[in-house]
């Protein structure tokens with residue numbers, strides 16, 4: 001955890017609103033990315049992210065400096081997302097419009113045909129991810145989308161490293177399976 | 192190592208986790224030789240690459256501001272929540288005390304009560320201004336830091352004479368307390384429309400305390416918010432009008448200077464247009480199909496980029512021309528006013544009780560204040576009286592002694 005974060009957290013605890021703003025602005029996007037990939041619905045993810053970050057504000061005085069702030073923050077985001085899924089208790093059907101969040105990257109700019117292909121591919125991956133059960137989805141999401149280490153995942157989800165490892169293996173295998181279902185040749189289209 | 196062992200450890204190998212240096216080297220060696228494992232590894236890598244692209248997400252531009260506003264709101268509500276309960280506790284204690292005093296004070300009550308009802312009005316304003324000072328003084332101080340006095344606002348287009356028009360986006364956030372929320376709500380919307388602005392979003396309803404904590408308490412207050420866009424040159428007049436409708440709690444101005452960014456995009460568009468013209472000329476000269484296809488695809492890319500950048504410019508222009516006005520309204524309790532739809536016997540009885548508790552508090556307060564403020568006079572008077580009495584007594588004794 002950076003010195004700056006520690007400083008800002010301490011100021012927040014003393015009631016400094018501006019410090020909280022400075023602190024949270026760095027993590028908003030990642031928090032949202034996690035909620036979005038976990039819930040699979042843009043609007044729900046916005047609501048959940050907001051609710052979670054308000055919880056972070058209200059509970060920051062309870063933050064122990066033992067773990068990292070990001071771990072703690074993402075745990076709140078994930079738990080709020082879980083609560084949301086429990087409350088709604090329905091699998092969201094992913095529709096193409098509300099699910100594709102596209103930022104043109106360099107690869108897409110190269111040529112329009114490839115662009116369309118990539119878009120298609122991205123959607124297929126998104127759908128395959130949502131086909132996984134919640135347990136496997138969250139580890140794949142944290143590992144392969146967010147780039148967390150096994151240690152960090154173990155910390156965020158509060159499960160042993162061995163469990164992280166087996167869920168990642170299982171999650172990836174299932175994801176590959178889902179992708180093959182869509183198109184047996186799909187992995188040759190990538191790259 | 193067997194293929195089976197390799198595949199079992201492939202995830203760890205890809206993730207650079209747990210495996211020892213020897214194990215990694217063994218897998219390296221195996222992958223170099225075994226096509227089957229190599230394919231499995233490549234496929235996994237590709238899938239992970241594709242997944243990593245999903246980390247790019249776009250948050251709505253107003254997400255951050257909305258979040259901060261929500262937090263500010265919940266802050267305020269908690270403060271009032273405590274303030275309310277504090278008042279009730281004091282009220283209860285006062286009732287007990289008053290019970291003892293009231294019997295004694297009953298004869299002089301009519302005159303004093305009339306006098307003290309003025310005190311109620313006065314006291315409430317003082318009370319409001321202090322805004323629960325004991326609760327969170329540092330927080331309210333810091334909130335005030337975001338407030339901007341009218342003088343600090345940038346002047347309207349200070350560079351108007353420049354060739355480049357300044358592109359400054361202004362957002363104002365205001366919190367206002369009002370005693371009639373519906374009237375204020377409608378007045379603001381009418382005013383926004385009258386100056387040529389429009390309301391993007393508005394909402395009015397009851398707000399429950401302790402919502403985020405999911406506590407048992409179900410106390411509610413009336414709450415409204417208006418998100419409006421007003422022509423930038425009308426912004427000051429509209430905010431001044433809004434301020435006149437109630438008690439201003441917070442006002443903050445946020446300006447974003449997009450001038451450099453704007454003219455940067457503008458220059459990019461110009462370049463792309465030159466390129467577009469060039470491509471069209473090339474297209475006319477093109478002979479074979481493959482050249483035409485290549486040029487066409489490049490043309491469509493350039494065209495798309497021009498369109499997208501132009502949309503950016505228009506969006507900036509719109510934000511510059513129309514400032515954002517974010518207003519939060521809260522209905523403050525006014526003991527003389529009862530919401531029409533809530534007017535029930537119980538409500539009236541409750542209000543009556545509150546009113547009387549307030550009177551008793553004020554009666555006690557004024558009694559104590561009276562007593563304390565006259566204490567020096569009383570002490571001086573007593574000393575004076577004592578001295579006179581002593582002197583009279585002394586002279587009396589002296590006289591009697593003289594008579595003897």
Ligand SMILES: [Zn+2]
Nearest residue numbers: 194225227228
């Ligand atoms: Zn092998």
